[in-house]
Each structure stands twice: as structure tokens, then as C-alpha cells.
Amino acid sequence: xxxxxxxxxxxxxxxxxxxxxxxxxxxxxxxxxxxxxxxxxxxxxxxxxxxxxxxxxxxxxxxxxxxxxxxxxxxxxxxxxxxxxxxxxxxxxxxxxxxxxxxxxxxxxxxxxxx
Numbered sequence: 001x002x003x004x005x006x007x008x009x010x011x012x013x014x015x016x017x018x019x020x021x022x023x024x025x026x027x028x029x030x031x032x033x034x035x036x037x038x039x040x041x042x043x044x045x046x047x048x049x050x051x052x053x054x055x056x057x058x059x060x061x062x063x064x065x066x067x068x069x070x071x072x073x074x075x076x077x078x079x080x081x082x083x084x085x086x087x088x089x090x091x092x093x094x095x096x097x098x099x100x101x102x103x104x105x106x107x108x109x110x111x112x113x114x115x
Contacts, residue, residue, distance in 0.1 A: 001080075001095060002041040003030075004051065004058050006070040026085050029102060033091070036101050045070065 008023070030040050043051040045067070052058055057079060058072055065082075073081040075094050080086075092099040 001039070002043065002051075002055075002074040003085075004043050004055070004070060004072040004074070005045065006067055007044065007046045022085065029088060029091055032102060033095070033097075036097075038095060038097065 030042065033040050045052055052062065055074070057074065057077070061069055061072060061079060061082060069082045071082070071085055072079060073086060073094070080094050081090070086094060088102040089099055091097075092102055
């Protein structure tokens with residue numbers, strides 16, 4: 001899975017902020033997936049400009065709908081979703097893993113900087 005994200009991914013975590021809460025949710029899910037050996041590539045348009053240009057699918061989608069289409073979720077070289085992040089259930093379905101991996105997560109460490 002590849003996740004192409006907007007500059008908003010770098011928002012500082014502030015309790016109570018809806019956007020920050022969503023970014024923290026995604027950070028925790030990705031951390032849990034990685035801890036379980038699932039490869040997730042994450043690109044931020046500010047820090048990782050090249051993948052946005054070099055990936056023809058992402059480049060074409062951004063050319064058509066603009067940055068409002070971010071995040072773009074790519075699975076097996078196809079757009080699985082764009083404009084929002086998947087739920088836990090959707091992550092499990094897209095990756096073909098048991099949802100139980102993402103339930104009762106306890107991996108809260110790290111920062112939100114997309115790498």
C-alpha cells in the first residue's frame with residue numbers, strides 16, 4: 001500500500017482538533033500495520049515531491065482533481081481510495097488482513113511526520 005498525503009500530515013498534534021485527531025488515528029493504524037510486518041509507503045507532497053510526479057496514476061489523478069483528492073491510497077498499482085483515509089475495516093479489507101490486527105491498538109508512539 002502506498003499513501004500519498006497532503007501537507008496537512010505535518011500538523012502538530014493538538015488535543016481536540018478534528019484534523020489532528022484523524023491524523024493521529026492514521027499514524028496509529030500505520031504504526032500497528034508496520035509493527036505487524038505490513039509494508040506501507042507514505043509520501044507527503046511537501047517532503048516527497050518526486051513520488052507524486054513519478055507515479056503516473058497519482059500524477060494524473062492530481063492533474064484531474066487537484067490536491068483536494070489527497071490522500072490517495074494505492075494498492076497493487078491501482079487507486080483504492082482518494083480524498084479521505086480508510087477506516088480500520090477498510091484498511092483490513094484493502095490489505096487482505098484480519099481486522100483484529102487493528103482493534104485495540106496500543107502503538108501510540110512516534111511523530112506524525114510522513115516518511
